[in-house]
Amino acid sequence: MTAAPAFIQVDVDGLWAVRRCYGRPVGGSFQDDPVWTDGIPEFRQLFSTVGIGASFFLVGRDLFHPAKRLEARRLVESGHEVANHSWSHRIGLTRFPLGRLQDEIGRTHDAFVRSGLPEPVGFRSPGYDIDARMIRVLTQSGYRYDASVVPTRLAPVLRIADAWLARRWDPEKRQFGRFAYGGAPRHPYVPNRWSLREAARTPGDEAGLVEIPVTTLPPLRFPLTASAVFAFGPAAVIEKLETLRGQPVLLLLHGIDLVDCSEPVVFDTRRPAAGGFNLPLVTKRDCLRAVVEYVAGNWKVVRARDWVESAY
Numbered sequence: 110m111t112a113a114p115a116f117i118q119v120d121v122d123g124l125w126a127v128r129r130c131y132g133r134p135v136g137g138s139f140q141d142d143p144v145w146t147d148g149i150p151e152f153r154q155l156f157s158t159v160g161i162g163a164s165f166f167l168v169g170r171d172l173f174h175p176a177k178r179l180e181a182r183r184l185v186e187s188g189h190e191v192a193n194h195s196w197s198h199r200i201g202l203t204r205f206p207l208g209r210l211q212d213e214i215g216r217t218h219d220a221f222v223r224s225g226l227p228e229p230v231g232f233r234s235p236g237y238d239i240d241a242r243m244i245r246v247l248t249q250s251g252y253r254y255d256a257s258v259v260p261t262r263l264a265p266v267l268r269i270a271d272a273w274l275a276r277r278w279d280p281e282k283r284q285f286g287r288f289a290y291g292g293a294p295r296h297p298y299v300p301n302r303w304s305l306r307e308a309a310r311t312p313g314d315e316a317g318l319v320e321i322p323v324t325t326l327p328p329l330r331f332p333l334t335a336s337a338v339f340a341f342g343p344a345a346v347i348e349k350l351e352t353l354r355g356q357p358v359l360l361l362l363h364g365i366d367l368v369d370c371s372e373p374v375v376f377d378t379r380r381p382a383a384g385g386f387n388l389p390l391v392t393k394r395d396c397l398r399a400v401v402e403y404v405a406g407n408w409k410v411v412r413a414r415d416w417v418e419s420a421y
């Protein structure tokens with residue numbers, strides 16, 4: 110039996126984007142961004158040690174920064190996929206009119222081309238905020254997959270946890286998708302263009318865009334992110350992953366997950382360890398390496414773009 114596919118993906122939210130997400134002052138973090146100078150090279154090193162190809166989701170405006178552009182090219186040269194993570198990284202894109210959605214995807218796409226990067230075929234919406242309009246824009250733009258759906262009913266709980274971490278409730282901050290997406294399939298599927306539900310495919314249907322959902326861990330359906338690894342520990346996450354053997358999985362990481370946070374980077378005051386916001390690099394690296402190695406040993410790690418090409 111061939112091993113099921115595993116997608117290991119990194120959202121490259123610069124420090125400026127993370128700070129803005131939590132309502133913190135951005136300061137000089139667009140220019141001087143440890144996510145790009147420290148976090149991404151750390152990920153390249155980790156993935157090269159384990160011998161896998163990953164997918165990195167880049168924010169368009171970061172490509173205007175010459176050193177970030179260079180690092181993005183290095184990712185491609187190292188055998189990784191680069192994909193589209195919107196232009197502005199505004200959390201709550203589904204609030205915007207259609208033209209703005211087209212702009213968020215199109216401007217980033219153009220920035221990839223101008224930066225000498227391969228044209229992206231995959232997208233993840235900031236904050237996993239996706240709707241059927243965006244799926245249609247992606248399909249019309251020739252994209253092959255979206256990876257924004259998190260099939261969990263925990264979205265409202267996760268939003269409250271996020272607001273607690275930020276010490277601020279922002280009703281405009283649409284995060285973690287809709288409660289209804291808790292009923293979405295947990296395996297890759299072709300979404301209906303009007304609802305994000307699985308489309309009834311009839312033989313001969315032209316393959317459209319594929320939704321590759323972020324894996325959620327049984328029994329509560331907590332998203333399989335570094336936050337889960339840092340909060341529950343690698344051994345507990347591996348134990349849960351054991352129950353998913355033979356099924357496709359998507360492990361979602363973020364650039365800041367391999368940035369040293371022994372000194373506060375996002376928040377001025379110390380917060381509990383949620384999201385690894387006050388963990389030293391060595392701890393984070395050991396935790397993530399254990400999980401990445403386990404996945405690489407028990408699944409076939411593939412770049413989503415290659416898998417979509419071969420499977421659909």
Ligand SMILES: [Zn+2]
Pocket residue numbers: 120121122194198234235236
């Ligand atoms: Zn992001």
